[in-house]
Amino acid sequence: MNNETPFSQANLKARLRSLEEQARFTLDVLEMASTLGDFQTSINKLHEPSSLLREAMERVEELVRFSATAFYLVDESSSDFSLALCAPDTYGAMVDDELEHLIETGVFALALRENRPITVYSRDNNHRLVLHALATSSRTRGMFVGIMPRSERNLSGILLSLLSITLKHCANAIESFELYRLFRENEALQRARLDQLPVGIVDAAPDGAILSATGALMQQFGFAAETSLSSLTLADLLCPASQKQLQEAMQNLLASGETGSPPQIPHRRLSLTSRETSQGAFPVVLHLTLQHDASGSFFRAVLA
Numbered sequence: 001m002n003n004e005t006p007f008s009q010a011n012l013k014a015r016l017r018s019l020e021e022q023a024r025f026t027l028d029v030l031e032m033a034s035t036l037g038d039f040q041t042s043i044n045k046l047h048e049p050s051s052l053l054r055e056a057m058e059r060v061e062e063l064v065r066f067s068a069t070a071f072y073l074v075d076e077s078s079s080d081f082s083l084a085l086c087a088p089d090t091y092g093a094m095v096d097d098e099l100e101h102l103i104e105t106g107v108f109a110l111a112l113r114e115n116r117p118i119t120v121y122s123r124d125n126n127h128r129l130v131l132h133a134l135a136t137s138s139r140t141r142g143m144f145v146g147i148m149p150r151s152e153r154n155l156s157g158i159l160l161s162l163l164s165i166t167l168k169h170c171a172n173a174i175e176s177f178e179l180y181r182l183f184r185e186n187e188a189l190q191r192a193r194l195d196q197l198p199v200g201i202v203d204a205a206p207d208g209a210i211l212s213a214t215g216a217l218m219q220q221f222g223f224a225a226e227t228s229l230s231s232l233t234l235a236d237l238l239c240p241a242s243q244k245q246l247q248e249a250m251q252n253l254l255a256s257g258e259t260g261s262p263p264q265i266p267h268r269r270l271s272l273t274s275r276e277t278s279q280g281a282f283p284v285v286l287h288l289t290l291q292h293d294a295s296g297s298f299f300r301a302v303l304a
Helices: 009-036 049-063 089-105 106-114 157-195 215-219 240-259
Strands: 068-073 083-088 116-123 125-134 140-149 200-204 210-213 267-273 284-291 295-304
Touching: 009 210, 009 284, 049 068, 049 083, 049 140, 049 157, 083 089, 083 140, 083 284, 089 106, 089 125, 089 140, 106 116, 106 140, 116 295, 140 157, 200 215, 240 267, 240 295
Parallel strands: none
Antiparallel strands: 068 083, 068 140, 116 125, 125 140, 200 210, 200 295, 267 284, 284 295
C-alpha cells in the first residue's frame, strides 16, 4: 500500500528541489539578460557599424545556434533595407530571396510592426526563419533574420525574450553610432568652413595648449604645414612681450569664469605683436573668450 500523499515528506522535498532549480534558473537568466546589452565596441570611434553587428551576432550565437544569421540595415539615403552582415556569407543570396518573398506577402511589414520575434517557414518549407526588427523608440534601424532547420525544436519563450533584449540593445547601439557619425560629419563640415575664413581661430586648453586651429592661422603665423598643433601653445604665436599680456588676460578670464559672474561670456580684446616670421613680426588683434562645454573650460581666440 502506498502511503504517500501530495503532502508527504518525499513529495514536499521533491517540490522544494524543483522550486530551488527554477529559482536558480531564473537568477541565471536575469544575470544573462543584464549582460546582453553591455556592448564593448567603442561606438564613438567607429566609422561603420559592422563591428557592432559582429558583436551582436556573437551575443545571439550564445543564445541560439542558428544555421545562418543576417542583419539588414536601413539605408539612410533611400530608406531601403540592405544586407549589412550575413554569416555564413554563402547564405546571403538565400536570405535576400526569402526577404523579398516576405516583403511581397506582408510578413516583413508585420515583423516591423510587432517589434518582437516572428517565426515563419521558408518558401521550400525546409527552414524556419526568425525575424526581429532592429527598432528604437524613435525609428526603425534594420531587421535581424535567423535561419534554422525546420526539424529543430521550437525556441522557448525565455530564449526568444533574451534574443529580443539583445536585438533591442543592438538597435540602440546602432542609433548611437548614427548620431556620432552625424556629429563627426557636422564637426568636419564646420571645420572646413572655419578653414576658409581669412582670420585665424584657435581653441586652447586652460594652460594655453592649442587644441585646434584653422588652416589660415598656421599659414598666417609662418608655421610649416606639418607642424603638430599639440606641440604649440597660444603664447607661441606671439613675441615675448605679448606673451606676458596674454598670460595675464588668460588668468583674469579664468578667475572671472570660475566665479560664474559676470553673466555674459568673459571676453578680452588685446593688441599684441606676433612672433617673428619670414616676413618679420606684425601687429595682432586678439579677441579672447572663455568657453565651456561638457568636457570643461577652454579658450577661444580670434586673431586678426
